[in-house]
Amino acid sequence: MATPDKLIELLTGKVFKVRNQTVVFDFDAAALYEVNIAVLHKTVTRQSKRFPPDFMFWLTPDEWQEVAEQISPGLSATKRLPPLAFTNSGLFMLSGVLKGTRVAQVSVLIIESLFSYKKIIDNDEFTTL
Numbered sequence: 001m002a003t004p005d006k007l008i009e010l011l012t013g014k015v016f017k018v019r020n021q022t023v024v025f026d027f028d029a030a031a032l033y034e035v036n037i038a039v040l041h042k043t044v045t046r047q048s049k050r051f052p053p054d055f056m057f058w059l060t061p062d063e064w065q066e067v068a069e070q071i072s073p074g075l076s077a078t079k080r081l082p083p084l085a086f087t088n089s090g091l092f093m094l095s096g097v098l099k100g101t102r103v104a105q106v107s108v109l110i111i112e113s114l115f116s117y118k119k120i121i122d123n124d125e126f127t128t129l
Helices: 004-011 026-033 037-046 061-071 088-097 101-114
Strands: 016-018 021-025 056-058 084-086
Touching: 004 026, 016 061, 021 026, 026 037, 026 084, 026 088, 026 101, 037 088, 084 088, 088 101
Parallel strands: none
Antiparallel strands: 016 021, 021 084, 056 084
């Protein structure tokens, strides 16, 4: 059975801060869900009402250049178009609109991470019956 730690493992090194928001870029989200980036973009465009600005936004060229240089020197020269940035909510929404076996697996990991009972069990404030 998958564990929430698996999601953390999959996202390690792929989470960045942009505009004071924690985001995952479209190319990493496509790799996470194992879908073609063009499919990801097409799906997001078709389902645009599900992706308000606090779920997803395009980086500006300046933002992308700054972040790309942190990822890998010269990346902004090879990948010139700024990527989409998905917040936690946007990443979760992607799992609801994309299709495929891997998408279902990642969706389960996200839900397990969000609703992990470990947080409740480790909390001394709950009432014992």
